[in-house]
Amino acid sequence: MGQPPTDPRVRRRRAPEPLRRPSRLEAAPTGEEAARLAEARLAALMQGVADGVLFFDESGVLVGANAAAERLFGYARGELLGCNISIVLPGIDPSRERSEVEARRKDGARFGVEATIGEGRGGAQRQFAAVLRDFTDARAARAELQALQSELAYARRLSAMGEMTAALTHEINQPFSAVATYVRTARWLLQRKPGSRSPEIEEILDKAGAQAIRAGEIIRRLREFVTRGDSVKTVQRLSSLVDEATTLAFAGRRAEARLSVVRTDGDDFVLADRVQIQQVVVNLMRNAIEAMDGAARRELSLATSVADDCVRLDVADTGKGLDEAARLALFQPFRSSKTKGMGLGLSISRSIVEAHGGRIWAEPNSGGGAIFSFTLPKAEGRPE
Ligand SMILES: Nc1ncnc2c1ncn2[C@@H]1O[C@H](COP(=O)(O)OP(=O)(O)OP(=O)(O)O)[C@@H](O)[C@H]1O
Ligand SMILES: [Mg+2]
Incomplete structure (x- = not known):
C-alpha cells in the first residue's frame, strides 16, 4: 500500500513544535515580563x-x-x-x-x-x-426525572395490583364469609332461645364485627396503594409499614412460605412516603416468594433493626439464591430471569430508597437463598 494521494487543495499543517522546558541556565521571567505572562495565562483560562x-x-x-x-x-x-x-x-x-x-x-x-x-x-x-x-436546566431535568420515576412507580403499583387481584379477592372474601357464618350462627342461637340475652350470641356478633372491620382495613390499604398522589413524607415506624405491606404481599400466599417477623424494640422511626416504602417491601417479599417457588424449604424472614443513625429491614429467603452474574445486574432495569417478569421491581425499589436518602443491597443467605436489605435515615421527630 502506498501513501494516500495528496490533495493539492489541502494545506498541510506544520507539526507543532515540541514543548520546550526552560533550561536551568535560562533565567525565570521576572518583573514586568512575569506579570505579562501571568496575565496571558489568566486570559487564556478565562476564555477557555x-x-x-x-x-x-x-x-x-x-x-x-x-x-x-x-x-x-x-x-x-x-x-x-x-x-x-x-x-x-x-x-x-x-x-x-x-x-x-x-x-x-x-x-x-x-x-x-x-x-x-x-x-x-x-x-x-x-x-x-x-x-x-x-442550574436552570439541571434543575428542570432533575424535576422531570423525579416525575417520571414517580409515574413509573405508580404504573408498577397498578400492574402489581392487577397480578395480585385473584389473591386479594380471596383475602377480602375470607372475612366476609366469616361474617356470614357468624351471623347465621347467631340467628340459629336466637331461634333456639328466643328472647334471651346470651353471652354466646354477643361474642359471635363481636367476632362478626371484627371481621367486617378487617375486610374494610384491607380495602383501605388497597385503595391507598393504588391512589396516585404527591409524595408525602411523614414520620412513622418502619415495622408498622412492614406489617401493612405484609398483608398485601402475603395475600392468598400464606401456604407458599412460612413467614417470621422480628420487630426491633428500638425507635425505628423514619421520615417516609408510606405507600412508596410499602411498595419496596411488597416488591422484596414478592421476589422472595417467587425465588422459593418449588424449593423444599420455604422460609421468609423479615427483621427490622436500628443502628446509630439508620433504620434497617432485612428480607431473607431460602430460595434459589443469587448467582454472581445476576448479582451484578440485580438493580438494573429490565433484567429478569422470570418468564413474566419485567425486571423493574428492584430498580424502582432502589430509586425509592435512594430518594429517601437510604441504601439497598443484596447478599447471599448463609443457609441458601438471598437477603435483601435496605436502610433509611432515622427520623428526628415522632409521629404527629
Ligand atoms: N430474592 C431473590 N432471590 C433470587 N433472585 C432474585 C431475588 N430477587 C430478585 N432476584 C433476581 O433479580 C431479578 C430482578 O428482580 P426484579 O424484582 O427487578 O424483577 P422481576 O421480579 O424479574 O420482575 P418484576 O418487574 O415483576 O418485579 C429477578 O428476575 C431475579 O432473577
Ligand atoms: Mg420483582
Whole structure:
C-alpha cells in the first residue's frame, strides 16, 4: 500500500513544535515580563472555561468578565466592566464560598446560578472572583426525572395490583364469609332461645364485627396503594409499614412460605412516603416468594433493626439464591430471569430508597437463598 494521494487543495499543517522546558541556565521571567505572562495565562483560562467568571473588587465593581459570563447575562463584550455586580447578581454575598443565587439577565429575565467565590489580596485591596454555573436546566431535568420515576412507580403499583387481584379477592372474601357464618350462627342461637340475652350470641356478633372491620382495613390499604398522589413524607415506624405491606404481599400466599417477623424494640422511626416504602417491601417479599417457588424449604424472614443513625429491614429467603452474574445486574432495569417478569421491581425499589436518602443491597443467605436489605435515615421527630 502506498501513501494516500495528496490533495493539492489541502494545506498541510506544520507539526507543532515540541514543548520546550526552560533550561536551568535560562533565567525565570521576572518583573514586568512575569506579570505579562501571568496575565496571558489568566486570559487564556478565562476564555477557555465554560462557566461564567466575574472579577470584582471590595466595593463590588466589576473589573473583569469572561465571554461565558457575558453570554450568560446577555451583555456585549466589555459592557459589564465598571458596573456593580449587583446588576447581575443582586443577592450575592462574597463571604459565602458557595451559594445558589438569583441572577438577572440584561433583558430582565431571572434564573438561578450556583456561585463559587474565591478571594485574593492584591496590595491593600481584596479582589474576588465568582465562578457561575446556570442550574436552570439541571434543575428542570432533575424535576422531570423525579416525575417520571414517580409515574413509573405508580404504573408498577397498578400492574402489581392487577397480578395480585385473584389473591386479594380471596383475602377480602375470607372475612366476609366469616361474617356470614357468624351471623347465621347467631340467628340459629336466637331461634333456639328466643328472647334471651346470651353471652354466646354477643361474642359471635363481636367476632362478626371484627371481621367486617378487617375486610374494610384491607380495602383501605388497597385503595391507598393504588391512589396516585404527591409524595408525602411523614414520620412513622418502619415495622408498622412492614406489617401493612405484609398483608398485601402475603395475600392468598400464606401456604407458599412460612413467614417470621422480628420487630426491633428500638425507635425505628423514619421520615417516609408510606405507600412508596410499602411498595419496596411488597416488591422484596414478592421476589422472595417467587425465588422459593418449588424449593423444599420455604422460609421468609423479615427483621427490622436500628443502628446509630439508620433504620434497617432485612428480607431473607431460602430460595434459589443469587448467582454472581445476576448479582451484578440485580438493580438494573429490565433484567429478569422470570418468564413474566419485567425486571423493574428492584430498580424502582432502589430509586425509592435512594430518594429517601437510604441504601439497598443484596447478599447471599448463609443457609441458601438471598437477603435483601435496605436502610433509611432515622427520623428526628415522632409521629404527629
Ligand atoms: N430474592 C431473590 N432471590 C433470587 N433472585 C432474585 C431475588 N430477587 C430478585 N432476584 C433476581 O433479580 C431479578 C430482578 O428482580 P426484579 O424484582 O427487578 O424483577 P422481576 O421480579 O424479574 O420482575 P418484576 O418487574 O415483576 O418485579 C429477578 O428476575 C431475579 O432473577
Ligand atoms: Mg420483582
